[in-house]
Amino acid sequence: MGRSPCCEKAHTNKGAWTKEEDQRLIGYIKAHGEGCWRSLPKAAGLLRCGKSCRLRWMNYLRPDLKRGNFTDDDDELIIKLHALLGNKWSLIAGQLPGRTDNEIKNYWNTHIKRKLLNRGMDPHTHRPISTASGLTASTTAPVFPSSPAPASRLASAPFAFQSSTVSFARPSPSDDGHSSSGGSSDAPRCPDLNLDLDLDLSMSLPSSPPKTAPPAKSTPTSHQQQGICLCYHLGVRDGEACTCKTASPAGPRVFRFLRPLEEGQYI
DNA sequence: AATTGTTCCAACCGCGTCTGG
DNA sequence: GCCAGACGCGGTTGGAACAAT
Known part of the structure; x- marks a missing residue:
């Protein structure tokens, strides 16, 4: 087959x-x-x-691609987005104009993973690495319950990130990650990641599904035009409270990224 | 200068989803 | 509703460039 x-x-x-x-x-x-x-x-x-x-x-x-190094702000935004979205590189790329999913994926694997490790953070879970009993954070309870997630964390979606300010309660990079074992054992359950994301409902959404767009797209990335429904990610099942699909009188929208959280996955 | 190890990134691959017939 | 084709995504790999010995 x-x-x-x-x-x-x-x-x-x-x-x-x-x-x-x-x-x-x-x-x-x-x-x-x-x-x-x-x-x-x-x-x-x-x-x-x-x-x-x-x-x-x-x-x-593509002519609109931005080449060159990522800034520290880019790094922090990618980290925050990854904490929120996981390995949804195309979605993350959609928030970084001129960057591609492949580029961000490579950058994550080569730079940011190491950066997080140096902070004593598990790049997969965004939690402090626990060295006690040899367990990593990924094997322990997730930061957030898979369903439902605290709605207050994400007041709304679809979203646009307006703020690039980032604050990690976690020790600064100057801590060099060596203090992770001491700091993680008494860490609160959701201690470290301050997802200080301003979500903007006014983010433009496509008036029609991407597939029906004219062939000559001039936009940086398709995802920048693509509506993103996080309701499912937040534990709202399709057909329950999520009204994204009916929010627009202009017609149907495509939310390809609706899916339940997998076991052990969290945002 | 030569060899070995590491890093980085462009490209490939397989799979899931969407769409039109 | 079903099916096949096409698209898009994420994981992985190959090899060039660079660093260390």
Whole structure:
């Protein structure tokens, strides 16, 4: 019952893109816009599969991409968003204009994980690493119950993060993470992560599902236009109190990210 | 200078979801 | 309602660049 390959692999290039391929892809998308990635390679004269073209465009060639280092504020925002959303890199990227999910994912794995570890925080749970009995925070009780979550923490969703101010009650980076064992044992249950997030209901939502958008998207990322319903994440089951889907008279919205928290997962 | 180890990131892969017939 | 095709996402990998010995 295997899925057929997305493209005819025997006739496609793999590996690093050449400048010529890049120019072909850029030229085609400038002329025709994004969309129909499957047929794009043939139309553009590229020996690549559609997925590869899409990835190259999204992660490297898009003109609105911001290259360069992340700032400390970016770091803290990513940490906060990760605490809230988990490994939803595309959602996180949507809050950082010009950044891609792949870039943030890589940055998380190479920099921020280490940064959190140096703070004595478990990068998965955002809780202090407990060295007692060798258990890490990930094996102990979660910070927040999976359902329902305290509604007061997130007064509303969909959201836009207005504030980039971050405060961790946790020791400052200068503590170098070496004090984690002493500080974690008596830590309160939800002690360390101050998700000081200002949520803004006025965040623009798409008036139509993304898939129906015109091919030539000019927006930085699709997620910046995409409504995000966190109600399910907060323990509100679809069909219960969540009214996101009916909030707009303009028509249906797509909330692809509705899903219950998994066991042991929390926000 | 050569070798080995580490870091980083672009790209690939497989799967879940969405959409149209 | 079902199915197949297409899209988008997250995890993983390959290899280039850099650092240490």
